Amino acid sequence: MGLIRVIFMITTTMMMLGTRTVSSDMFSASADLANTFRLEQKVVNVLGELVAQTEAKLSIIRQYLEDYQSVVEEKATSEEEFIERVAGNPIHAYRLMKRLYFDWQTVEKEIKTDNWRNALRQLEHVRMGAKFPKEEDFFGAAQALVRLQDTYELNMTQLARGNLWGRQTRAELTAQDCLFMGKHAFNAGAYARAVEWFEESYILAGLENNKTLRQDQVMEFIQHAINMHDDTLQQTKQRQPMAVLSHTNSFQLPLRERPAVVQRSEIIRSRKYNVGKHISDQDDASNFNALCRGEKLLDDILLAELKCWYDNRHQPYLLLMPIKIEQHSIEPAIYTFHDVLSDEEIETIKELAKPLLARSLVQGKIGTGHEISSVRTSKTAWLPEGLHPLLNRLTRRIALITGLKTDPIRDEAELLQLNDVERGGSTAFPRAGVAVKPTKKGAAFWFNLKRSGKPDPLTLHGACPVLLGHKWVSNKWIRETAQTFNRRCLLDANQ
Template sequence: MVDYAIRQIVYVTMLIIQVSGDMHSASADLASIFQMEQQVNNVLSELVSQTETKLGIIRQYLKEYEQSVINETMDDKNEFMERLAGNPIHAYRLMKRLYFDWQLIEKEIKTDNWQSTLIKLEEVRNNEKFPKEEDFLGATSALVRLQDTYELNITELVRGNLRGRQTHAELTALDCLFMGKHAFDEGAYARAVEWLEESYILAGLENNQTIRQDHIMEVIQQAIDKHDEALHEAQQRMAVLSDTKSFRLPLKEKPAVLQRNEMIRSRKYDKDDAAKFNALCRGESLLSEEILGQLKCWYETHKEPYLFLMPIKIEQNSIRPAIYTFHDVLSDLEIETIKELATPLLARAKVLAKEAGSKTTVSNVRTSKTAWLEDKLHPMLHRISQRIALVTGLKVNSSFDEAEILQVANYGIGGHYSPHHDYLMKGKTDEELGKMNARELATGDRIATFMFYLNDVERGGSTAFPRAGVAVKPVKGGAAFWYNLKRNGQGDPDTLHGACPVLLGHKWVSNKWIRETAQSFNRPCLLDPDE
């Protein structure tokens, strides 16, 4: 009966894998999921308490029996039983145990606490925010992504050290085994071996509590064989595998830990956008001392009366392309209002689909949830749009198609956005443009991006521009601004940018994409056709 009940509980919890989910992609959902887990904990704690009560009654019965016979033990069983039967106190306690005590035991055994537990767990599981298989796999992928981007030492990572910040969260040997198997299934054999080897070490430290070392060793050998086989095939094809998928030498020749350290020490960026992006996310400087010496900060009013008493605080991040940070452009009240308006509207972020005829699709290129807020939703939103216009000197009224409505994004576990350009139309063929909405074509491309940072991020979360060689760190109340198009109307390829994964904490941003057509007199063309 107990085995059956346990199987039923496992079945209830495993039903979650039948439906796709995306609770891992936003920190706003994670807080509610932790609260949900507290409900599960309460249900299971109640079950444990009830079960311990049952076991306590049974143990008391056994204890009384032992106390009755422990001092009456004899070699002859028949003589022993006669001795017990001849003692009136033993006789009384025998009758009490088999009449009164047994009724209590029988009542407890017949009471089915498992079924009520199953019903309560079912109620929690039916919550739409209950994690699904996609969330588990998403959280797993996020850890691997963080490891790749920030070159995290796996031994420190599993012990809760996140780039110098020690936390109380740790992984077990079984957790590392799951990570290794996930990396293996994704074809990331180099990472798989690293996770599996760490799992083997932890299993020894745990005395095989969560998983046995001999089982892990079998999986490690499979991963090593698969890695070396894939590396050999790539070398024959003269192909280059990523550092996540493969080391540079067979693992049978040199251990994983030595090869990983050598790869980190010998890395070169050259024109590799991905490598530069990761380096910027780690906080490395890619600008020369000469260029750094030309960057400056200043106050600006644009001769606007509104800004005389509160001038704009401008920090220059890059000269070409021009990238700026505007500090203290949102108040705490405005930030909280934006988040409150956006939270009930958050949905998994989508990107433009590559398939012909498709508009948008969910993609692992961007892991976040977004909401869109029209100015008419709250008077404060209109005031914020007016402020953007004063700061940038551009027209941003979304009612007149001068800009898009405000987008709010919330990043979850390892939340990121791979390097991309914000312009939508440049570089597209006539056929592709012909499939776009006529109204959107009339508004023109995204000439500029104004990105508010709604909170400080404890670790990670910067906006990195690999070709410009700079990263903008999120500062609550500040905003990043850059032009996506040159003055000649062509896309600026050097504005390639991405959102670094959130390593610790959470991240809220809000974007206002300003459209091209309405800015003809606000940002006119120059005489130089290449500018």
């Protein structure tokens, strides 16, 4: 069954978001992260109160010790002389009685009060019913950060210091953090990337005066990663002399021979991208990352043919407020319809979807049904047409804009769905060589099928991973079989 896709960009509010995990989905959506941050705030409040109580307790004990110390400071040649002086001084006698009668009651009370046990009970209450991160959440967050650095080719030094693609934040990584990222990249076989993380860890260890780990420890990891990279490179060249290696996982020269910074910059400048339906899987991945970074893959002649215009679709409803259309690609046809939704409608859709959001599934191996993806970490809520009057109005509006039949009750379209997905800024089409940036209130539109009913390989697409922000997306899948008279079939399989 063929489907035509319309994507409504709901909002692009800025906040930090991790991206992916397999068996846990704690940070796969901004709502989950927000709840986790709120949970940590409660924990911090309990710990803060414990610190305050402990410091107050210690202050009382210190005061007792300081009072005693002022007595000890009396000069004397012997212990007998010291005791005689103290015992013969009425002020010392008064302060001695005060310490052991009045002050000691306060000290004893503080010692008997178990603030730790009380804090433990409060923490247990906070954790009751709450979802604390697990090991897979921790490793998933690390995997997400490694992937983001790889996809967007972020400057390692800037990233470690909280600069996310030109936006400076107060979130920074320590030498220990970078070492862990390097280990994660190494275990994934991305040895060149691991070397970069380890080198940054080495630099930070020096700046931190070896606070979180020592530089000599990091150097062992750097050398091991270099050796693994160069050995793997050599083995690959022996098996396939003309092999082209992915720039994300390997440099073209052995790392032992590289001019550290120059080598990578030369690779970036010398890249060439291919577009079209016959490109390889490696080209798909390379193009996808390039489009996510905002690189231009099409030549200026093709880009000059693109245009924007107003269109009323010959519909009376649109005469006074025609649709604003932006063209992203001619072949395949990819558009954005701007200002399709209002702010109020956006909030209504989000509120309807929030209680229904659940981790999205992808098609698994044949015969295994659907499964959780380790790459795509979206959350989905299927909104039936009768859930709210707005949904029916949106269905009619989409029909007017697209000129297609979109009634799910008549099996002309699937339910409107709302995704809380990863956001790096775009939906990338690696074979078409274009990317559609998320625009609030806008709707991206393309046909997954040709007029013949055959799949269009040029519409292969994916959501760029989250870097800084989150994206709410409402999808409308329009069925091909209902468009018999709206979009007539052609017998030519190539069209």
